[in-house]
Amino acid sequence: MQALVYLAAAVTVLPLLAILLYLLKQGATALNADFFTALPQPVGESGGGMGNAIIGTLILIGVASGVGLPVGIGAGLYLAERRSTRLAMIVRFLADVLNGLPSIVMGIFAWELLVRPVHHFSALAGGIALGAMMVPMVTRTTEEMVRLVPTPLREAALALGYSNWRTSLSIVLRTALGGIVTGALVAIARIAGETAPLLFTAFGNQFWSTSLGEPIAALPLQIFTYAISPYDQWHAQAWAGALVLVGIVFLISLAARVAVRHRHRAED
Amino acid sequence: MRVAGAGVGDRIYDWVITAFALVIPIMLVLVFAAVAEAAWPALRSFGFWFLVSSDWNPSAGQFGAAPAIFGTIVSSALALLIATPLALGVAVFLSELAPPWMRQPVAFTVDLLAAIPSVVYGLWGVFVLVPLLREHVIPFLRDTLHLGATPLFAGPAYGPSMLAAGVILAIMVLPYISAVSREVLSAVPRSQREAALALGATRWETIRDAVLPYARSGIVGGVMLGLGRALGETMAVTMLIGNRHEISASLLAPGYTMASLIANEFSEATGELHLSALMAVGLILLVLTFVVNALARWLVWRTGRAGGAP
Amino acid sequence: MATATDVRPKLDVRDLSAFFGEVSAVRDVSIEVAEQQVLAVIGPSGCGKSTFLRCLNRMHETAPHARAEGRVLLDGRDIYDRDVSAVAVRRRVGMVFQRPAPFPTMSIRDNVAAGLAASSAARARRGDREEIVERALQRAALWTEVRDRLGQSAMALSGGQQQRLCVARALATDPEVLLLDEPTASLDPISTQRIEELLYELRREMTVVIVTHNLQQAARVSDATAFFLAGSLVEVAPTSEMFTAPRDERTEAYVTGRFG
Numbered sequence: 001m002q003a004l005v006y007l008a009a010a011v012t013v014l015p016l017l018a019i020l021l022y023l024l025k026q027g028a029t030a031l032n033a034d035f036f037t038a039l040p041q042p043v044g045e046s047g048g049g050m051g052n053a054i055i056g057t058l059i060l061i062g063v064a065s066g067v068g069l070p071v072g073i074g075a076g077l078y079l080a081e082r083r084s085t086r087l088a089m090i091v092r093f094l095a096d097v098l099n100g101l102p103s104i105v106m107g108i109f110a111w112e113l114l115v116r117p118v119h120h121f122s123a124l125a126g127g128i129a130l131g132a133m134m135v136p137m138v139t140r141t142t143e144e145m146v147r148l149v150p151t152p153l154r155e156a157a158l159a160l161g162y163s164n165w166r167t168s169l170s171i172v173l174r175t176a177l178g179g180i181v182t183g184a185l186v187a188i189a190r191i192a193g194e195t196a197p198l199l200f201t202a203f204g205n206q207f208w209s210t211s212l213g214e215p216i217a218a219l220p221l222q223i224f225t226y227a228i229s230p231y232d233q234w235h236a237q238a239w240a241g242a243l244v245l246v247g248i249v250f251l252i253s254l255a256a257r258v259a260v261r262h263r264h265r266a267e268d
Numbered sequence: 269m270r271v272a273g274a275g276v277g278d279r280i281y282d283w284v285i286t287a288f289a290l291v292i293p294i295m296l297v298l299v300f301a302a303v304a305e306a307a308w309p310a311l312r313s314f315g316f317w318f319l320v321s322s323d324w325n326p327s328a329g330q331f332g333a334a335p336a337i338f339g340t341i342v343s344s345a346l347a348l349l350i351a352t353p354l355a356l357g358v359a360v361f362l363s364e365l366a367p368p369w370m371r372q373p374v375a376f377t378v379d380l381l382a383a384i385p386s387v388v389y390g391l392w393g394v395f396v397l398v399p400l401l402r403e404h405v406i407p408f409l410r411d412t413l414h415l416g417a418t419p420l421f422a423g424p425a426y427g428p429s430m431l432a433a434g435v436i437l438a439i440m441v442l443p444y445i446s447a448v449s450r451e452v453l454s455a456v457p458r459s460q461r462e463a464a465l466a467l468g469a470t471r472w473e474t475i476r477d478a479v480l481p482y483a484r485s486g487i488v489g490g491v492m493l494g495l496g497r498a499l500g501e502t503m504a505v506t507m508l509i510g511n512r513h514e515i516s517a518s519l520l521a522p523g524y525t526m527a528s529l530i531a532n533e534f535s536e537a538t539g540e541l542h543l544s545a546l547m548a549v550g551l552i553l554l555v556l557t558f559v560v561n562a563l564a565r566w567l568v569w570r571t572g573r574a575g576g577a578p
Numbered sequence: 579m580a581t582a583t584d585v586r587p588k589l590d591v592r593d594l595s596a597f598f599g600e601v602s603a604v605r606d607v608s609i610e611v612a613e614q615q616v617l618a619v620i621g622p623s624g625c626g627k628s629t630f631l632r633c634l635n636r637m638h639e640t641a642p643h644a645r646a647e648g649r650v651l652l653d654g655r656d657i658y659d660r661d662v663s664a665v666a667v668r669r670r671v672g673m674v675f676q677r678p679a680p681f682p683t684m685s686i687r688d689n690v691a692a693g694l695a696a697s698s699a700a701r702a703r704r705g706d707r708e709e710i711v712e713r714a715l716q717r718a719a720l721w722t723e724v725r726d727r728l729g730q731s732a733m734a735l736s737g738g739q740q741q742r743l744c745v746a747r748a749l750a751t752d753p754e755v756l757l758l759d760e761p762t763a764s765l766d767p768i769s770t771q772r773i774e775e776l777l778y779e780l781r782r783e784m785t786v787v788i789v790t791h792n793l794q795q796a797a798r799v800s801d802a803t804a805f806f807l808a809g810s811l812v813e814v815a816p817t818s819e820m821f822t823a824p825r826d827e828r829t830e831a832y833v834t835g836r837f838g
Contacts, residue, residue: 002365002471002472004357005357005360005361005365006361006365007357008353008354008356008357008358008361009357009358009361009362009366009374011354012354012355012357012358012377012378012381012442012446013374013377013378015381015439016377016378016380016381016384018392018396019384019388019389019392022392022395022396023388023392026395070288071288071291072288073288074284074285074287074288074289075285075288075289075291075292077285077288078285078286078288078289079289081285082286087286087289087290088289090293091289091290091292091293093562093565093569094292094293094296095292096561096565097296097558097561097562097565098292098295098296099561100493100496100497100500100557100560100561100564100565101299101500101554101557101558101561102499102500102501102502102527102553102554102557103500103502104500104502104527104530104531104550104553105299105303105500105550105553105554105557106299108302108303108306108530108547108550109298109299109302109303111306112302112303112305112306112547113298113302116306132295135291135292135295136292139289139292150679152675152677152679153679153681153682155637155640155675155679156675156679156681156744156747157681157692158637158640158668159635159637159668159672159673159675159748160668160669160672160692160693160696160747160748160751161665161666161668161669161693161696161751162665162695162696163275163277163278163665163696164278164281165277165278165280165281165282166277166695166696168281169281170695171681174681174683175681175682175683177683189383190383192385193383193384193385193386193387193388194385194386195385195386195387195502195503196386196502196503196527196531199531199534199535200534220385220387220503223387223388223391224387224390224503224507227387227390227391227394227507228394228507235395238391239391242387242388242391242392245385245387245388246384246385246388249383249384249385250380250383253380253383275663275665
């Protein structure tokens, strides 16, 4: 029996190693400086890259964070500080359920509300769809981190004459900040790789674009388009894009872990 | 902990965080409303038949979601079938059997699986998994194991298939089931293990008879969470399932899932009814995943509260 | 009941009762604390002395389902009056808790000055921030140990130092009354001694109420002592009398160590 368990562990680790190996091999060969700075080229033309898609992903992350972080942190504060009210219990449950909804559904939601009425795809719609996905994630991690702040700290602040809101913001939130940042980074890593919602909102763009009102390119979208195309040249670019995307996601996840360790050190 | 007689600052703060908290239930309502609104024309035209008809013919204005629904269920079931024993194995390995130095790296690796974007799984699936299945695994299953005689493995195997989708979903869903199972297993109190050991049970017997049953409903919750994920997975599936409106008994045949159908046909939808039909599929998916997730969360929550006793 | 004085007491507690939900923790306590006096509050575990203390700066009500009834007059004005904000009370009545609770994300300097950020009036005094910090640290007998590292994290200090930091933090806002809830319970003897010396000197500037389970400490630092039992005030007297000739037999039993 024990052997089976060890086998299970080995079989689980295998795909990850396989994927990473292929990514490195296929992606690295297609990766060059051009990739980061050039626009997508038609098949047959040399050069070409996903520079616009990389910028696009960064812009989408920015918009999503601008929407998702304040709402998520605020809601998390509410859940932590008004723990046992009926609204808190409902919100907590619904946040967990929202977390599990397919991202494509969030794309449809953003499409119906932000794209269809104006007959126009936009980076803003994409950013908001991603931001909406971030909200329940950030809410729950913020709640957990704020709850970890020991009660004596709150009491010490109140005893100094701090009002409730000042205690919550300048003492409690500040103390929990490391953990909250970690949670935010994890959420960002999650949405950075999302494709489905962008199919209906950001839609993709072959050119440089930073305007929020226009469709915008994004790394996952570009990878998808190239991967399902019949051209080898584009397949190679897809691998390169995948390598960069996974690289970005891993970097953000790493930063999240560093933030955790940093927080622990500050508390020793 | 709050002060009586709060000042203006406190009232504003209260109001702001309550408003932000309200965003969540409001957002959920809006999601349902938006999808339902987009789906309404199709639902009104087809009614109940939409769920059971296999006829998807945009030019004739006929839309039936049965193949997509079928494909969603089959691919997810296959994924769970493969992933659950593996995930449980890993969870048991990490929480009971692994030497301490191995725990962190292996746990880290499994969690890393969850960080890989769906489209990257799809890419790898198209260029690595599908050829692998076609050239090695399927011949093995069909000929060596003689499973080709069964309807499950009948028919030609060109590439994208239900099997490929099921396998990739299994890999994607594994870390979620494993993470929840790990948590639940480590929450089993020492007393349970010690009682079994004191009665003379071996390590494995302890796990099987004392630890696992205690964690059962939590593990089921984790599996349902994985199911929720599998049902809604889009990109990897749409790249590996073949995208054909077909109900087949064979795992080697192409098919459709609800999510991959929407993703695949959205940009080329011909006309309002087609779009609305896609959105109706989205509504079915939404309701299904909502129910599964709510159930899963309730199960996990219940385990946490009651201490997990079966 | 009160110590002999013709002036209005700094704190005048009248029929104070405190509850956690339905459970009564303090029952009908009436006591006067004279200005610039150190009052020690003693009693066995669970007698309500900490709850009583927390009623004096309206911290009690911050606990879930907690409420207080009765009046607590600070310079003749009831702090539980409808028009009085708890926040305003706490700026005049400072508190040091049993376990040191320095703010972990702040430096030593910022910790001490934390109370100055609490209100616009306090912030106005920010100009002399460095002076205020130094003075508070000196009074808390911590200055010489930290003068070269004010920018360091407060968490780098030892337990005893952290507690003195918390005392400095409370002093920096110049409170009129200082409440201490078993401040040296988790400290080493040297830190304990430093804090006791501080308390002894503080009486020249402010009124102090200290809850302690250490009878020798009560005897060392206080002018008057109050003995609590099961939520009620049994006896209050000048310290010397309390320990040599207590009037109530329960008090005698406690101070002679027969229970507690």
